[in-house]
Amino acid sequence: MTPNPKTPLIQDQVALVTGANAGMGLATAHALLQAGYRVAATDLHTNQVAATLASFGERLACYTMDVSNLAQVHSACDAIEAHFGRIDVCVNNAGFLQYANCEETTPELWHKTLRVNLDGVFYVSQRVAPGMKARGFGRIVNISSFGAKTGGLSPLPAYAASKGGVTSLTFSFAREYAAFGVTCNALAPTFVKTQMLTEQVSPERQEELRKKIPVGRFCELDELAHCVLFLAHPMSGFITGEVLDLNGGLQFD
Numbered sequence: 001m002t003p004n005p006k007t008p009l010i011q012d013q014v015a016l017v018t019g020a021n022a023g024m025g026l027a028t029a030h031a032l033l034q035a036g037y038r039v040a041a042t043d044l045h046t047n048q049v050a051a052t053l054a055s056f057g058e059r060l061a062c063y064t065m066d067v068s069n070l071a072q073v074h075s076a077c078d079a080i081e082a083h084f085g086r087i088d089v090c091v092n093n094a095g096f097l098q099y100a101n102c103e104e105t106t107p108e109l110w111h112k113t114l115r116v117n118l119d120g121v122f123y124v125s126q127r128v129a130p131g132m133k134a135r136g137f138g139r140i141v142n143i144s145s146f147g148a149k150t151g152g153l154s155p156l157p158a159y160a161a162s163k164g165g166v167t168s169l170t171f172s173f174a175r176e177y178a179a180f181g182v183t184c185n186a187l188a189p190t191f192v193k194t195q196m197l198t199e200q201v202s203p204e205r206q207e208e209l210r211k212k213i214p215v216g217r218f219c220e221l222d223e224l225a226h227c228v229l230f231l232a233h234p235m236s237g238f239i240t241g242e243v244l245d246l247n248g249g250l251q252f253d
Contacts, residue, residue: 006137007181007234008088010035010233010234011037013037013038013089014038014039014080014086015037015038015039015088015089015091015232016077016080016087017039017041017042017091017093018042018065018091018092018093018094018120019043019067019093019094020039020042020043020046020062021045021047021048022043022048023192023221024143024221025041025043025049025091025093027222027224028093029049029060030052031226031228032229033056033059033060035229037059037089038060039053040061040062040083040084041053041060041061041062042062042064042065042094043064043065044064044065045064046063046064063079063080067094067121068112068119068120070123073127074127077124087128087131088139089140089232090125090128090138090140091228092121092140092141094116095143097156097159098158098159101155101157105157109158110158113161113162114161114165117165118165121142125142125169125184128140132177132181133177133180136181137181137234138180138181138182139231139232139233139236140173141184141186141228141231141232142169142185142187143186143187143189144166144167144186145159145166145188146189146245146247147160148160148163148166148167148188148243149164149167149188149243167186170185170186174241174242178241181237183236183237183239183240184240185231185239185241185242185243185244186242186243187224187227187228188243188244188245188246188247189224189246190246190248191209191219192221192224192246213247213250216248217248223246227246
C-alpha cells in the first residue's frame with residue numbers, strides 16, 4: 001500500500017490526552033508513548049502522570065486543563081502547539097461520574113456532568129479539528145459509555161445523557177471532517193478497572209456487575225488503551241463515525 005503523503009509517521013505525531021493523570025487517561029498516555037507518539041497529557045492536576053511517565057523524557061509534556069473551561073482549553077492547546085508544533089491525535093477521555101439516580105440528581109450535578117463530559121469533548125474537538133483539517137490528517141477518539149446506548153446498569157441519568165451526547169458529537173464530527181483525512185470515533189466501555197469504580201462502587205455491587213458480564217470480569221486499562229491505539233493508527237483511516245463497544249459480551253436486557 002502506498003502511504004498517504006499527508007500522513008505523518010507515528011514518531012512525528014503528537015497525541016493529546018485529556019484526563020491523563022490517572023485511570024484510563026494515564027493508561028492511554030502510556031500506551032501512546034510506548035507506540036512512539038509524542039504525548040501532551042492534560043488534566044486538572046498532572047503530578048501523577050508526570051511522575052509515572054517521566055522515563056519518556058521530552059516525548060511527554062504535561063499541561064493543566066479544565067476541559068469545561070473554554071479559555072483553559074484554548075490556552076493549553078496553544079501551549080501544546082507552541083511546544084510540539086501540532087496535534088494529530090486527540091483522545092477525549094476526561095470525565096466526571098457521581099452515582100445518583102433521577103430523584104437524587106440535583107441541577108448542580110446535572111450541569112457539572114454535562115459541562116465536563118459533553119461540553120469538554122466539544123470544546124477540545126472544536127479547537128483541534130481545524131489544524132487536523134488543514135494538514136489533511138487527524139484522529140479524534142472519544143470515550144463514550146455503555147450507558148449511552150442503554151442507560152447503564154445503574155440509574156445514572158446525568159452520566160448516560162452526557163455520554164449519549166458524546167456519541168452524537170462523534171457522528172457529527174465524523175461526517176464533517178471525513179473528506180479532510182480526519183476521523184472521529186468513540187469507545188463505549190461497560191466497566192473498566194479504575195479508581196473511580198473501586199472508590200464509588202461497593203465490593204458487593206462490583207461482584208453483582210461482574211456476574212452480568214459474560215466474560216466474567218471488568219475491562220482492563222491496557223485493553224481500553226489498545227483500542228485507542230487501533231482507532232488512532234494511520235491505517236484506521238477508513239473507520240469513522242463508529243462506536244466500538246467494549247462490553248465483554250454484555251447486551252442490554
